[in-house]
Amino acid sequence: LKCARAVVADHGGQFPATRAGLLTLPGIGPYTASAIAAIAHDERATVVDGNVERVMARLYRVETPLPTAKPELTALAETLTPAQRAGDYAQAVMDLGATICTPRKPACGICPVNTACLARLAGVQADLPRKLQKAEKPVRRGTVWLGHRDGAVLLERRPERGLLGGMLCLPGDGWDGAGGPAPAPADWQKLGEVRHTFTHFHLILAVMAARIDGPASRGEWVPRHRFRPADLPTVMRKAWDIARDRLEA
Template identity: 75%
Template sequence: MSGSLLAWYDRYARVMPWRVGPADRAAGIRPDPYRVWLSEVMLQQTTVAAVRDYFRRFTDRWPTVTDLAAAADAEVMAEWAGLGYYARARNLLKCARAVVADHGGVFPATREGLLALPGIGPYTAAAIAAIAHDEPATVVDGNVERVMARLHAVETPLPAAKPELVALAAGLTPADRPGDYAQAVMDLGATICTPRNPACGICPWSAPCAARARGIAAQLPRKTPKAAKPVREGTVWVARRADGAILLETRPERGLLGGMPGFPGDGWDGAGGGPPLAGDWRLAGEARHTFTHFHLILSVMVDPDASDAPLRGAFVARPAFRPADLPTVMRKVWDIASGTFGHS
């Protein structure tokens, strides 16, 4: 079965800035483990379309893992802003520095060696090992789960079905061209075996697909209904001095939005406290944002003429303040606050 899929991949492989295509691979060009690793970390819970520009900017600015390891934390976090899940950015730096410090700037070539690096879990280790080193590791993301569920008509709902789907995927992983095969299955799920309206008529695995034969392909994989997300409320304070400086604080390394700059808050995220200074606060509006596990409603309090010394955080001169460096929820807060300041 892998042969028919690889033949399809050789014709229809997606072109991506981090990928060595099948023709180049056949010509002997090897994927750069750094680029494979960086793309896989960026792609976690994020779309290919969203990642392309981030990947290009990162690799233009830090073309090797050694370059990234030497980068300032704040610069990397600023470039990451907008991709979300900021723990990934922190782990990105930890991993890069471990590769440089412990492995001479060379990524381990095996799944087991990769798993020993900070921030690399089973999926990412398997993806790097397969794609960069042609180890026959089993790579299973959401696309592969969907393909396996349909190919074998697995009706057990996710996430309970995960172990079975991984085992089925492992049984199909070939010893020949495992890196191309891993990318081929993911491409199949992303372009043909899509969540809605799968294009079974042009699928290279149409004939052996059990779900297609039973007419239930579009219904799989089944999923256990998710519980409704709770709503969390909080307050955030945005202070501006007469000279235009803006009050910011760096969030704790651990926890939500860890290590990122932001406006002082009241503890909606487990950090923070009361107002950061005794100002003339007024309500500017509400900022709404959805995280993985909850919806957030923030009351945005502003003081456009702050003069007291802050109890926490520090004022940043207006020319040095870049809203683009803020995480998404804080950019939403700034959009509301700056409207009351008369400039952005």
């Protein structure tokens, strides 16, 4: 809708016919702008997707790993783009990558550019394009405490800022610096561990449970009939699932 408004407001109701004009529209990035310009308007625009990158990396035997190699691969694709029928060229290279120069086991024997392919000549086509190794996610450890008494469980809301911000959780320690000590002295028993993966780290949480008879230093008592486990974030629901069986046993 934003794009349609921009066409009316900024382009007199005419859809831009050039790559540069298309790039001014909301929601249209370099790939789409190039594809429309080349295929619909026969502009000498170069379309680069994952298939094209793979073909270029092999054709020219580019050893630089992705994503660092992206500008180099785009430049190579541009040098091959013809002045005429750029749209046909774009579709041909994308099709080549999708059907013949596939990620695993490229069918070099039937490839129309196999005599020019440097990776094939060197026998390294299956190794290209290279990719930067992803950094291993760190593992953090923490503890949550499920305090209970007389049909109520002790829960607390996380700080608004940070991981699981503002969500209802079991009181936990500082795996991310936002926790604290056990909510009360009690005969804490370890019930097990849960594992959960966040975007930047793996978390292993020890789940402790105990009846709390005295005052709690943090959290609020929630009667079981008002407590809905579905309100907990996934990692806390995993912890609750371990503890619940024990509480109901």
